[in-house]
Amino acid sequence: MGECDQSACTWDLPFAQRPIIVLGVGIIGCAAARQLLRQGLSVTLVAEFLPGDQDIHYASAWAGDAWHAAGGITADQRHLQAITHRVLLQMAQDPQSGVSVVDAREHLEQDPSPDSAIWGSGVVSKFRQLNRGEYPSEFTCGWAYEPLVTDPIRHMPYLKREIQKRGGCFIRRQMGSLQEVLDMFPASKVFINASGLGSRDLADVGDVRCFAERGQNVFLRTDLCHTMYFRNGCEYTYIIPRPHSGGVVLGGVKQENDVSPEVDMDIARDVIARAHRLAPEMVPAQPPKSALGHIVGIRPSRRGGFRLDTETRGPRTILSAYEFGGGGYSFSYGVAEALVRMVEKAERDNLEV
Numbered sequence: 001m002g003e004c005d006q007s008a009c010t011w012d013l014p015f016a017q018r019p020i021i022v023l024g025v026g027i028i029g030c031a032a033a034r035q036l037l038r039q040g041l042s043v044t045l046v047a048e049f050l051p052g053d054q055d056i057h058y059a060s061a062w063a064g065d066a067w068h069a070a071g072g073i074t075a076d077q078r079h080l081q082a083i084t085h086r087v088l089l090q091m092a093q094d095p096q097s098g099v100s101v102v103d104a105r106e107h108l109e110q111d112p113s114p115d116s117a118i119w120g121s122g123v124v125s126k127f128r129q130l131n132r133g134e135y136p137s138e139f140t141c142g143w144a145y146e147p148l149v150t151d152p153i154r155h156m157p158y159l160k161r162e163i164q165k166r167g168g169c170f171i172r173r174q175m176g177s178l179q180e181v182l183d184m185f186p187a188s189k190v191f192i193n194a195s196g197l198g199s200r201d202l203a204d205v206g207d208v209r210c211f212a213e214r215g216q217n218v219f220l221r222t223d224l225c226h227t228m229y230f231r232n233g234c235e236y237t238y239i240i241p242r243p244h245s246g247g248v249v250l251g252g253v254k255q256e257n258d259v260s261p262e263v264d265m266d267i268a269r270d271v272i273a274r275a276h277r278l279a280p281e282m283v284p285a286q287p288p289k290s291a292l293g294h295i296v297g298i299r300p301s302r303r304g305g306f307r308l309d310t311e312t313r314g315p316r317t318i319l320s321a322y323e324f325g326g327g328g329y330s331f332s333y334g335v336a337e338a339l340v341r342m343v344e345k346a347e348r349d350n351l352e353v
């Protein structure tokens with residue numbers, strides 16, 4: 001697995017080699033580590049779950065996963081997503097990354113408001129409004145574009161390799177508090193909390209705004225895995241291609257504060273029926289059982305939205321980057337770039353005695 005031992009990371013190192021410590025090795029922690037290492041910083045990551053693991057509470061193993069503009073977000077947050085799109089577009093040139101460019105058809109029950117995901121039309125490739133007749137008559141409008149999809153089964157191990165190649169170091173450990181992490185690395189000054197839903201349970205974070213949002217998707221093995229479909233409105237449904245895995249992910253389920261790992265077959269049947277209504281040419285009404293797989297994961301969500309900020313604890317700096325809900329992948333590399341800037345500022349401040 002290539003995990004390092006802690007003592008190798010706690011030597012009495014010169015300033016330039018003191019590791020930035022990242023708690024959490026999901027897409028947020030890994031994206032941040034990759035960007036920091038590319039800037040020449042030293043990084044150690046600590047987490048209970050690492051890339052390749054499959055636990056319902058490790059959200060990054062289960063994402064759909066499409067880059068999709070979020071509605072109702074600020075201009076700065078839109079910029080984070082746009083940066084992510086830029087990075088993913090570059091990664092799509094390397095098949096090992098699991099990122100692919102596909103086609104998309106999005107159907108809307110109502111015209112989009114200015115505050116909706118429509119801003120993403122200025123970011124994605126080949127966006128065009130569909131003409132009447134190009135989308136089913138029960139919808140008000142539709143869009144076509146070329147979205148980026150990421151297969152987490154490939155992407156997370158790819159990131160692990162990228163991080164290790166640049167000298168990043170992984171430690172598998174469950175932590176009870178941030179203070180435990182601080183104590184583990186007495187020489188380090190800058191810490192990133194990217195623990196997702198863990199931030200609800202860490203004793204000295206205890207963020208009561210965090211909550212679990214269960215997702216249950218169906219994986220359908222099919223050769224028709226190059227077009228994404230999105231239905232916006234009362235029957236929120238998506239079909240996200242995973243060309244690298246030879247299939248598509250069918251979804252559109254959010255269950256607040258439900259953390260059951262069991263597959264609910266009523267939900268699975270409903271998801272398949274909705275996906276069939278959306279793209280009958282791609283999803284049969286009754287696909288053979290042998291072509292189906294089930295995905296259950298918990299989105300780390302937070303009332304009031306995600307945290308991305310800096311605080312100090314004595315001479316140490318803690319950067320918080322957690323609870324990206326259903327958009328962690330879409331925000332990931334933009335958040336990573338923001339964290340690089342925040343780390344640089346913290347390092348600068350640490351030089352003032």
Ligand SMILES: Cc1cc2nc3c(=O)[nH]c(=O)nc-3n(C[C@H](O)[C@H](O)[C@H](O)COP(=O)(O)OP(=O)(O)OC[C@H]3O[C@@H](n4cnc5c(N)ncnc54)[C@H](O)[C@@H]3O)c2cc1C
Pocket residue numbers: 023024025026027028029046047048049050057058059060061062063064065066067068173174175176177194195196197198199202214215216217295296297298299300321322323324325326327328329330331
């Ligand atoms: C079904 C489903 C579909 C999704 N589809 C999409 C999509 O299409 N597009 C998109 O952008 N997003 C999607 N998401 C959301 C996305 O998966 C999450 O937003 C993202 O993975 C969150 O990443 P994270 O790194 O913050 O958290 P996680 O991946 O949950 O990682 C948290 C890390 O912190 C560690 N940790 C936590 N507490 C502790 C502790 N006490 N001690 C040690 N380690 C700890 C964990 O072990 C883990 O390494 C989807 C999610 C689900 C479930």
